[in-house]
Amino acid sequence: MDPLFLAYSYFRRKKYEQCTEICTQLLEKNPYDQAAWTLKTRALTGQVYVDEVDVDEEGIAEMVMDDNTIAQVSRPGTSLKQPGTGRGAPSQGVRPMSQSGRPLSGFVRPSTQGGRPGTMEKAIMTPRTAHTARPVTSASGRYVRLGTASMLSTPDGPFINLARLNFSKYASRPNLAKALFEYIFHHENDVRNALELAALATEACQFKDWWWKVQLAKCYYRLGMYRDAERQLKSSLKQQDHVDTYLYLCKVYCRLDQPLTAIEVYKQGLEKFQGETTLMTGIARIYEGMNDMDNAVKFYKDVLNYDSMYVEAIACIATNHFYTDQPEVALKFYRRLLQMGVYNAELFNNLGLCCFYAQQYDMTLTCFERALSLAEEVTLAEVWYNIGHVALGIGDMTLAYQAFRLTLANNNDHAEAYNNLGVLELRKGHVEMARAFFQAAVSLAPHMYEPHYNWAALADQLGDLQSSYNAAKRAVDAFPNHVDSKELLKQLKHHFSLL
Template identity: 65%
Template sequence: MKMRCLTEQVYVDDLEADEEGIAESLMDDNSIAQVARPGTSLKAMPTARPMQTSQSVRPVTQSGRPLTGVLRPGTQGRLGTMENALKTPRTAKTARPMTSSSGRFVRMGTTSMLTQPDGPFINLGRLNIGKYAAIPTLAKPLFEYIYFQENNIRVALELAAKATEINQFKDWWWKVQLGKCYYKLGMIRDAEKQFRSALKHIEVPVEVYLWLGKVYERLDQPLAALDVYSDGLNKYPGETFLITYAARIHETMNEMEECTKLYKDVLTYDAINIEAIASIAMNHFYNDQPEIALRYYRRILQMGTCNSQIYNNLGLSCYLSQQFDMAITCFERALMFADSDDVTADIWYNIGHLAIGSGDKQLASQCFRLALVSNNDHSEAYILNPQ
């Protein structure tokens, strides 16, 4: 009971929380082809579709990926170098720039040691792995405690390997845990073998297909990942997680039509999926359909999501829809809910465009200056306000 309670305190959905760091992106030797064919790689710069008539250009990150409707792991990553990572100043609140280890993966066992004068709850150095792996009712809670609470992947891997052997390689759950441990340790091919072996069982959940798809994404094989998600949809028709992951891959590869179609399929089964609504709204906005985007953003606001980003997008949609009075109100609300200087700078920059559209150049200049006050590195504001 205590192991389960301690595990629940720090449990995270590592399937969604995982993010590739600079060490994995620069020193990854798992991909097969260094120069992949167009449309078969996630690491190559996506090219824009021909014959685009939109007056607005969809922004991209420094890695070349198009900005997404919602903030997800990997969507805001910057393509850096090892030298920049070494020069990056670090504080106690920031994660290590060299690896994908971040605050959510730190050793949470130290917090339990602070409340227990005698030391940690379980001393992993003296743990008899073979003994506890043979006890079915204790092995799984112990693995989750080691994996999530102690974050000791090597000991968890040893326990999972021993338990898999004891169960005569017939338990899919232990195979999945082995694959997760291999994935965390960077042994991608071994993780692929374990997930493939788990799929041979009849009662495997959707999670196995999602993890195997992540493996192929890490191997820079998006088409193989799409095949895995398609196989999962054949077994679990209408599963929104599988459709969402497939839509993310299409979005990363700049295939916006397929991406929008899949997100609409998600809304067919889950009408309150914020990621699908925001992504569809963003695609309509950059296809010169601000009126339709406005309807989707209003839907998100009606669902209770209230932040500066929503009001900022509502303001831009109202501005392009010639609803200037509503645009001003939305931008005021966006400034009210702004929680960082970067967000405040972007909002003032958008208000400056609103002022330009209304013909007030003096107000636009003041807005761009306020954007520079909030963020001195706002290059767009420098361009439009060179004084």
């Protein structure tokens, strides 16, 4: 069999390492073999390729050192950084929230689980929730680590010495230039050289190739030049309508914190590509990020009209039904995921909770046992935490205490478990232990109102009125609609006024 044909076969089947080995052997025999050179370039790119259309998670650097902020205080319903209380917005007393104020999504994806601290101190000191279990570094750091890892595939040095390349020569040859650009951008992560090649290639084709404009926008986006990226993407759309271009333009607007503009662009894309599920999912994600759950569920249901196997839409609709006191309906959606072949600890955990709240107790423990058998380290803590909640529901305080202890054994930063252990210790009369647990919960999750209120109530019982007042005030700040916190704060204000 012809070696080059075999290499192409490996490439089509995504067996990039075998493809690279054959191309290397061909290039050793003939270093000027352009077909083997191009194929090896594409194979090396395929090994480290990451689809950048999806929205990146903002790390500490992007959160704090943001040069694109226009207004410090945005209007309600116009910002993803400060989500308001939109229509159908869940209450924090019902649905858990992230540190930034967004409801936790039913489907883990970039930018849904990490918080958004307002200052560098909060970004460094505040640990992440149990869903991430690691600090979220900046996107640029991730690209550097990817580039370092990609060098392991070439122990004898880089395949292409970029410092010796004549980009003007390659820019005039489109077939070689496109493969070379993707290699530089994805494999080497050298944005400066990639930008130079894209600029020369765009000029060589007389600014008529929409693909090169999109690549220029990617380079500008990676460098933080979002307005330049926006101009290139808009110019590309004038020449060629493409779904990825719309998605990338919306990604730029989301990074600029202009969700309403992003929704308009998504809808313009739907006019060109009717029924495109990725565009509708993008709209639903933005509405969900702005706490407008009614519109989010509406677009998720539209997605299911075109693609009934879309896992993200099914999971998010199920989560919304669960937190709106419809566990039976949520159970149907989760069972649908199970029938589709989704088989993981998270799904069985959700099935167990739905069965418990739908009063199908015979299936509850079975689902949690299956979740425990499939769970990994971080997920295991969440499963034990939910088992503790089920134990509280049936009145088995011993099992609940053991489950919350096992939660902390698997994740020592689980603020909710600390809070619940404090409540159980307080019921046993262990005041000092309860105070320690509440303080740990407050330090780990200052955005939660429950540990603040519990600490305030405990301090009030002990006669430490100043600490009680401060804790009650923090509870009201975290959740303004909590009646007990407002009532306790009102009583303490009245007491201080009498003094």
